[in-house]
Amino acid sequence: MEKFEVFTGTAVPLRRSNVDTDQIIPAVYLKRITKTGYDDALFAAWRGEPDFILNQEPYKAGQVLIAGPDFGTGSSREHAVWALRDYGFKAVFSSKFADIFRGNSGKQGLLSGVITDADTEKLWQAIEAQPGIGATVDLVAKTVSVGSLTVNFEIDDYTRWRLLEGLDDIGLTLQNEQAIADFEAKRPSFKPQTLPAKGV
Amino acid sequence: MSNKPLTLAEKVWRDHLVVKGEDGSPDLLYIDLHLVHEVTSPQAFDGLRQAGRPVRRLDLTIATEDHNTPTLDIDKPIADVTSRTQIEALRKNAAEFGVRIHSLGDANQGIVHVVGPQLGLTQPGMTVVCGDSHTSTHGAFGSLAMGIGTSEVEHVLATQTLPLKPFKTMAINVEGTLRPGVTAKDIILAVIAKIGTGGGQGYVLEYRGSAIRALSMEGRMTICNMSIEAGARAGMVAPDETTYKFVQGRPHAPEGADWDAAVAYWKTLPTDEGAVFDAEVNIDANTLDPFVTWGTNPGQGVSLLDSVPDPASFTDPNERQAAESALKYMDLKAGTPMRDIKVNTVFVGSCTNGRIEDLRAAANIIQGRTKAKDVTMLVVPGSAKVRLQAEAEGLDQIFKDFGAEWRFAGCSMCLGMNPDQLAPGERAASTSNRNFEGRQGKGSRTHLVSPVVAAATAVRGTLSSPADLEPLEPLTTGIATLGNN
């Protein structure tokens, strides 16, 4: 996972509330066997509507999503985070996230920051005044800026640390590499191994 | 190390601790064996690929194809696209990462929980994981064996460890002697009916007592397999001579000095005198009958000699409601004797009861008898090796003569991911582990039973125990002398 410190990318105002995971990625896409390549599945039901925001030219390259309240509710599918990430989003802001979505996003390197409803509206207006403008997300300072507007966002310390360090669950465990290697060195020789294959 | 008496589960935990978690964070445990199959692994491998990580311990990892494999025409391409895609993905991933795989057509292909013990890879005192809830099966050897999710599969592939929070321990004491025709399956169905499908939540169960000690390894695996149906994270049986004998001589069993060292270690594992369990449950084996489910969860079971219960007899309003909807789904009337219930299909197989001993037990009952006309019987060995062994013993011929279908190995009708499914409204007596709505096909109705009850049911066409069958002339083959666990 890449380290996340300061990032600037095209801002997208998603003026919708209660965007659940089924809207983020419909169930039919869950049959796939990959963990990547879900960019086409993101908001699939809405992508057919010409006036949907991601169908509009300046927003197509979106990387920072500013959404209405209650984002990521519904089923716990990790695919919702994969789809946002694969599309190119690096950060999502909302005044309220579903807990499971937030947990999943932190593990996959997608920053989900909580902003106030008032700041959401201000960001929307600032972006809509200059479609295609970039938003700068500063995880060190915990701020998001569009033009001259800067607002604060909240994120828990643990997730922030993981994002700053670029650590996924596996990366975290591998910080114990020495302890794992020591344990392996002491494992008794009678423990079975699958290789070389026997009995075939 | 303190001298506090420990349970079996606590000892295995202690012996795999890599990092002790602090302030409520989980412990990091080392994983001795990781079993992989096609359904829960593709995204895990993809995650590794994306992060540029290798499989840390190829020598502690093994894959097989089971959930989606057809049980007929296994030499032809798999027709169902989703099934074929998953299987092809597993083959590709195994080749790319270097994971040992047993594919369809290979003698060691089969249900992942049958293959591990068969190869001697499952041994006492290990930690075993697999992206499948019935990994609890391997606890029969005195291993701590748990089902995990796809992101955990990736974690284990990359690190050979898993962050885990300690669980509570529950002793299930089963004392006494089983009556003829009563088997391991009946013990576990009775346990689940007693503690409920949520009764084991947060616990590792340890099955103890004289009735458990008297069981074969196959019987112990049947019991541990269904621990998950009681909501438990895992089930275990302490290793003993029966365990050692089962392991010894298998392809991956320790040899020579390693064998002696292994047995010496295994002998230290059983729960210490004076160790305290967080909960205890007692079951009297002497009075158990063959057990069978009437509802749509494995806890909704009764003695085969009983009747379909009246929902009104449940005091708990949730249970009453669950019983009402189960009877509706199952199309059963309260008060109907269980033995009057007619079935369309009998399924013998699955990781619960698809091992050689289960097939012997079923063959033993049907030999020399005739199948009920309108009943279809499907016999699906748990692994290709089990199939070969059964054929070497002539069991396949007994099944075929009886009119049963003799199939290739896999999960098959246990969950109907392959073409082996019940039609809507059809009713099965099944030796598998889940009787959920639609589990064996959309609208399917499942009664969970032991292999001998399944066999007797195929003879009579209604749920039956071997005791319901007319006596036969004494059998002349060796089959009759084989144990029925």
Ligand code: SF4
């Ligand atoms: S036989 Fe059934 S329960 Fe066992 S692994 Fe296969 S699908 Fe799961």
